Amino acid sequence: LRTSPRLLCVATQQKNTGQNLEEDQSQSQNEQKVEPSSAEKMLTEEKAKLEEQLKEVTDKYKRALADAENVRQRSQKLVEEAKLYGIQSFCKDLLEVADILEKATESVPKEEIKDENPHLKSLYEGLVMTEVQIQKVFKKHGLLRLNPVGAKFDPYEHEALFHAPMEGKEPGTIALVSKIGYKLHGRTLRPALVGVVKDA
Numbered sequence: 001l002r003t004s005p006r007l008l009c010v011a012t013q014q015k016n017t018g019q020n021l022e023e024d025q026s027q028s029q030n031e032q033k034v035e036p037s038s039a040e041k042m043l044t045e046e047k048a049k050l051e052e053q054l055k056e057v058t059d060k061y062k063r064a065l066a067d068a069e070n071v072r073q074r075s076q077k078l079v080e081e082a083k084l085y086g087i088q089s090f091c092k093d094l095l096e097v098a099d100i101l102e103k104a105t106e107s108v109p110k111e112e113i114k115d116e117n118p119h120l121k122s123l124y125e126g127l128v129m130t131e132v133q134i135q136k137v138f139k140k141h142g143l144l145r146l147n148p149v150g151a152k153f154d155p156y157e158h159e160a161l162f163h164a165p166m167e168g169k170e171p172g173t174i175a176l177v178s179k180i181g182y183k184l185h186g187r188t189l190r191p192a193l194v195g196v197v198k199d200a
Contacts, residue, residue, distance in 0.1 A: 084142070084184075084185045085184065085185065085187065087141060087184075088184060088189060091138075091141070091143050091182070091184055091189060092189060092190065094134070094138075095182055095189075095190060097134070098131070098134050098135070098138070099179070099180075101127060101130055101131045101134065102131060102180070104127050105124065105127045105128055105131060108120070108124045108127075138182075142184055142185040143182055143183070143184050143189065144182065144183050145180050145181070145182060146158075146180060146181030146182060146183060146188075146191075146192040147177055147180055147181075147192070148174050148177065148181070148192055148194065149174055149175070149176070149177055150173060150174065151173065151174055152172055152173055152174075153172055153173065153174055153194070153196045156188055156191075157181060157183070157188050157191055157192065158174065158181065158191050158192050158193075158194045158196075159191040159192070159193050159194065160194060160195070160196045161178055161193050161194065161195055162195050162196070163195075163196045163197075163198040164195060164196075164197065164198060165197065165198055165199065166197045169197040170197065171197050171198055171199045172196065172197065172198075173196070173197050174192075174194045174195070174196055174197075175194075175195050175196070175197050176194060176195035177192055177193070177194050177195075178193040178194065178195065179192065179193035180192060181193070
C-alpha cells in the first residue's frame, strides 16, 4: 500500500500537535509546581511560627535551669556559711570570759606563786589550765587569737588606739597590743586594739 503524501502531512501534523499538547501539559504542571498553593503558604508560615515559638521556649527553659542552679549554689553557700559563722555571737560572748581569765592570771604576782602559798599556787595553776583549755576549744571551732606585736598594721584585723613615734621601730608596725583580737574561720570577729608606730 502506498501512502499518499497528503496523509503523511496530516499524520505529521497530528504527531506534532500531540507533542505540543504534552509539552503544554508538562509546562503547565511545572508552572503549578513553581507557584505554591495558598494551603502550602499557610503551612510554611505556621511552621516558621512554631519554630520561633520552640526557640523561645527552649531559651526560656535554659534560662530557668541556669537560674535554678544559681539559686541552689547560693543556698548551699548560705548553709555552709551558717554552719561556719552561726556560732559567731556565742563566740563573742565567750571572748569576754577568755579576757577575764587572762587578766586574772596576769594579775597574780609571780614571786608569790611558791610552795609556801599552796592555795594561791593551785588557784593560779587552775586558772592557767582553764585558759589553755578554752583556747583549745576556740581553736577546735576555728577561733584564733590575734596578737600582732611587730606585724604591719592592717585595718581589717586591727584597731589603732594611738600612733606614736618609737625609736628602732619601723613606722606602720604594731608596737603594743592593748587587747587581743580574734578571727573566726579567717573572718575578723574582734579586731586587736593596738598602738601603731608613726614617723618621728
